[in-house]
Amino acid sequence: MAQLGWIAGVGAMLAFSSISLITYNFIADCYRYPHPLTGKRNYTYMQAVHSYLGGKMHVFCGLVLYGKLAGVTVGYAITTSTSLLAINKASCFHDKGSDADCKFSNNPYIIGFGILQIFMSQIPNFHKLTWLSTFAAITSFGYAFIGSGLSLAMVITGKGQPTRLAGVPIGPDLTAADKIWRVFSALGNIALACSFATVVYDIMDTLKSDPPENQQMKKANVLGITMMTTLFLACGGLGYAAFGDNTPGNILSGFGSYGSFWLVAIGNVCIALHIVGAYQVMAQPFFRIVEMGANIVWPDSDFINKEYPTNLGLFKFNLNLFRLVWRTLFVIIGSIIAMAMPFFHEFLALLGAIGFWPLIVFFPIQMHIAQKQIKVASVKWCALHLLSFICFAITVVASIGAIREIGKNINKFKIFTYKQ
DSSP states (O other): OTTTHHHHHHHHHHHHHHHHHHHHHHHHHTTEESSTTTSEEOOSHHHHHHHHHOHHHHHHHHHHHHHHHHHHHHHHHHHHHHHHHHHHHHHHHHHHOTTSOOOOBSHHHHHHHHHHHHHHTTSTTGGGOTHHHHHHHHHHHHHHHHHHHHHHHHHHTTOOOOOOTTSSOOBTTBOHHHHHHHHHHHHHHHHHHTOOGGGHHHHHTTSOSSSOHHHHHHHHHHHHHHHHHHHHHHHHHHHHHHHGGGOOSSGGGGOTTTTOHHHHHHHHHHHHHHHHHHHHHHHHHHHHHHHHHHHHHOTTOHHHHOOEEEEETTEEEEEOHHHHHHHHHHHHHHHHHHHHOOOHHHHHHHHHHHHIIIIIIIHHHHHHHHHHTOOTTSHHHHHHHHHHHHHHHHHHHHHHHHHHHHHHHHHHSOTTOOBO
8 A cells, every 4th residue: 555555555456356356246147167056066176176277287287286386385484583673672662762773683583483383284174274264264354453443543543654656756865666566566466465365266166056155155255355355445445544644564563652552552463373274274285286296196105105104292193204394395395485585575465476367366367267158359358358468468577576675675684683
């Protein structure tokens, strides 16, 4: 919002949400193949792509999907460390005053988060713990309401900062080129907020077939995206009104000197607790696909396939050596990348940009065209491809913008020594 300003910021949020609503309804219709009401179920997003678009697109979808899942785990490590660091900063300002030099490294928090995830990664069937969704929803609303409420309090008490229709102005501290790249990076951040396409079929698997799953999911899409957009407009708009040009990527990190220590702490704890479980929700599918591939390539290897019954006090579980080594290395490598580039919103912008066009726009539109057998060069065919091309252009410029911002930060700060 700070980079785009009121007009483009609100407009971009509404535009991305509207595009998501259209394409998620396409995804809902493609849950069954070939007919949306009587066809065979597709239990995963990739399975639907394979049914409607064939093997090559299935492989392309897998590369994008699992690449993004791996990247999101790095982003989650950065996000958690940023939230925990914000608690430390708020405590520092609370104890030493608003003029204190309260800058800290993300590294201890990323290391602690990584150690926790190494242990949690060994939990079998973590993705089937049904309480996670409820817990994640509660914590999501918690930090959204706290962030919005504190921002609104700042505005009401006259402590809000000046805002502009076009965002941060070009001037001595911001060149025209930097302004453009920041705008592109901002679009990537907004794109990430709309990316839940890959879990639509997980939701539909829980629905009864009467009324039809696609009709139920379309109603859920309207409700979910409306609530999501309202929350994002509240957080983005009120956060921008509170902090103006200097709005931080995580608005809860900006209240350190505002005198609301306990609320800031609760909000950031909500984020951290949310992401502890969300990390596994994203990582487990990636773990499974690698382990399935290893099982296919080396079916007779005891290291890869043998399970060892293990007792640790009250805990009984099966230990697999490949799972232990591979998952541990994955978390360690991700943590190292997070410590090397702990740039919160730039990294999230890159993830959002990479996944937006292929997963949210391209595949749903192509599946819709195949399902409805839309004629080539018809008005609807041209309109859908024009939308896809525009979103592809947004993905490209947002990716370049995010990479440029990450590159600038790497040149500005020594690797592993960044403090905020």
